[in-house]
Every structure is written in structure tokens, then in C-alpha cells.
Amino acid sequence: ELSDEVAEYHEKLMPLIFALLNDSNVTILKHAMRALDVILEGLGEPVVRYLPDLMQRMVVLLDSGSLDIKPLAFSVIGSVAHSSGEAFTPYFGEIIARIKQAMSLVGDEDVMALRSVATDTAATVAEAVGKVAFAPHLEDTMKLALQGMELDTSTLREGSYCYFGVLSRVFGSDFTPFLGYIAPQLLKTLRIDESSVFDLAANQDSDMDDDDEQSPFGMSTAIADEKEVAIDAAGELFASTTTGFIPYVEDIAKELVNLLDHFSDEVRKSAVSSLFTFIRTCNKIANPETWKAGVPL
Numbered sequence: 267e268l269s270d271e272v273a274e275y276h277e278k279l280m281p282l283i284f285a286l287l288n289d290s291n292v293t294i295l296k297h298a299m300r301a302l303d304v305i306l307e308g309l310g311e312p313v314v315r316y317l318p319d320l321m322q323r324m325v326v327l328l329d330s331g332s333l334d335i336k337p338l339a340f341s342v343i344g345s346v347a348h349s350s351g352e353a354f355t356p357y358f359g360e361i362i363a364r365i366k367q368a369m370s371l372v373g374d375e376d377v378m379a380l381r382s383v384a385t386d387t388a389a390t391v392a393e394a395v396g397k398v399a400f401a402p403h404l405e406d407t408m409k410l411a412l413q414g415m416e417l418d419t420s421t422l423r424e425g426s427y428c429y430f431g432v433l434s435r436v437f438g439s440d441f442t443p444f445l446g447y448i449a450p451q452l453l454k455t456l457r458i459d460e461s462s463v464f465d466l467a468a469n470q471d472s473d474m475d476d477d478d479e480q481s482p483f484g485m486s487t488a489i490a491d492e493k494e495v496a497i498d499a500a501g502e503l504f505a506s507t508t509t510g511f512i513p514y515v516e517d518i519a520k521e522l523v524n525l526l527d528h529f530s531d532e533v534r535k536s537a538v539s540s541l542f543t544f545i546r547t548c549n550k551i552a553n554p555e556t557w558k559a560g561v562p563l
Contacts, residue, residue, distance in 0.1 A: 385410075
């Protein structure tokens with residue numbers, strides 16, 4: 267929340283954090299990378315001076331770090347790409363190869379978490395380097411993201427939805443051919459029946475802690491989070507591809523309306539926002555004449 271304020275002290279903080287990035291203590295390394303992520307998020311153009319050392323260290327961690335370190339390395343790389351923009355391009359080749367490798371992993375929960383972060387990082391990197399540079403990798407990463415949608419992992423599906431939304435923004439109407447694969451997944455997520463969660467809750471002891479790992483409300487939260495990200499992606503996809511998304515507007519809009527009374531504040535908020543995006547995009551496609559004062563509506 268204070269990334270911009272913290273980033274103002276980057277000249278004092280970055281040398282200290284770089285020293286900690288070489289610490290052999292995994293706990294210290296994790297904290298150093300999280301601190302680095304916060305600073306980079308609000309750093310902007312000054313990040314360029316740190317790029318060579320940063321990327322060299324992150325590549326080493328991606329290649330030889332433990333499974334719980336690699337997601338943090340991808341997260342830092344995403345922040346670096348976001349802050350540096352086109353200046354990230356020289357590092358793009360070696361990073362996209364590692365992203366693809368991570369996006370193809372299948373395994374336990376930790377492995378799926380790594381795959382999800384890699385998918386999200388692919389989107390951030392694509393936005394940084396731009397359409398032309400990322401185009402040769404679009405087909406491969408899209409295939410991997412869509413394959414990830416078939417795995418029974420909400421976190422991974424969230425990462426894929428983020429990827430779809432950002433890539434549609436990068437490629438615009440050129441992203442239209444992929445909508446036929448994405449739209450059914452969106453509808454599948456938006457239509458997930460959560461009533462069973464509350465049926466289960468009714469059969470649990472009334473004094474169950476909502477934070478308990480076995481709490482049905484915990485399961486509901488994972489579904490709600492997935493729906494929230496899917497809703498945001500739907501709005502982004504329509505705004506970016508415009509007429510290409512028209513065949514899917516009616517069905518998805520109906521689901522968004524149904525979610526306006528969802529129990530989650532965040533889901534309801536995203537549904538309202540995306541419905542407004544749908545309205546604005548429809549108006550843009552219709553290209554109406556500009557209204558003038560005194561002219562009847």
C-alpha cells in the first residue's frame with residue numbers, strides 16, 4: 267500500500283536488499299524478495315539502473331532456487347517488467363523461455379502455484395515488451411494457459427483469466443480468434459453453483475471458526491475469487507476486442523446480472539464494473555451521433 271513512498275528511498279534500500287539476495291538463509295531471502303517486489307512496484311524509470319544485477323540474480327533463482335522461491339522470483343520479474351517497460355526487452359528472450367517451462371508444469375499445490383504466478387508474469391511481460399515482441403510467443407503461451415484452465419485449481423484459473431485480460435489489451439482485435447476457447451471457460455466459472463457450500467455450512471457446528479481450513483466459507487472464498495477475476499477479464503476482453511466479442515455478450519451479460527446479488531462484495535463490485543464496461547463498449551460499437559444540448563433524446 268505504501269510502495270510509492272517506500273520507492274522514494276530506493277538508493278538507500280536497494281544496495282541492502284541486493285546484499286540480502288545472496289544470503290543462504292531461505293527465510294531472509296524470501297523477505298528480501300518481498301521487500302524488493304514492493305519497492306519495484308512503485309519505482310518506475312529508476313529501475314533501469316538496477317536491471318542488469320536484478321535480472322542476473324532472478325535468473326539464477328529461477329534456475330536453481332527452491333520451489334517456494336521461484337514464484338517470488340517470477341513476481342519480482344513481473345514488477346521489474348511493469349516498471350521498466352520497453353527497457354525490459356533485452357531480457358525478454360531468456361525470461362519467456364523460463365516462463366513457458368513453468369507454465370507447462372503439473373504437480374501438487376506448490377507446483378500449481380508456481381505455474382499460476384508464471385502465467386500472470388507472462389501477461390505482465392507481454393504488456394511491457396509490446397505486441398510485436400510478444401507475438402511469436404502468443405500461440406504457445408495461449409495453449410499453455412488454456413490447458414491450465416482444465417486443471418482443477420482455482421488459483422491457476424485466476425492466473426489464466428488475468429493473462430487473457432491483459433493479452434487482449436495488448437493485441438486488441440487480433441486476440442479475437444481465441445475468444446471461442448475463452449468464452450466457454452468464462453461461462454463455466456460464472457455459473458459455478460455455490461449453494462452446496464452453504465448446505466454444508468448448515469450441517470457444521472455453529473461454533474466453527476470461519477478461518478478454519480475446513481470451513482465451507484474458505485471453499486466459498488476460492489470460488490468467489492475465481493469469479494471476481496473472471497468477471498474482470500470478461501469486461502477487459504469485450505473492451506479490447508469489441509465486435510469480436512459480440513457473439514458472447516448476451517450469455518455473459520446474463521450471468522453478470524445474476525451475480526449482482528452475490529454474497530461477496532468483491533464479486534458484486536466487479537459485476538457492476540464489467541456491466542458498465544459492456545454498456546460503454548456497446549455504445550462505442552454503435553458509434554452514435556454526439557448529443558447536442560436542446561436535441562431530444
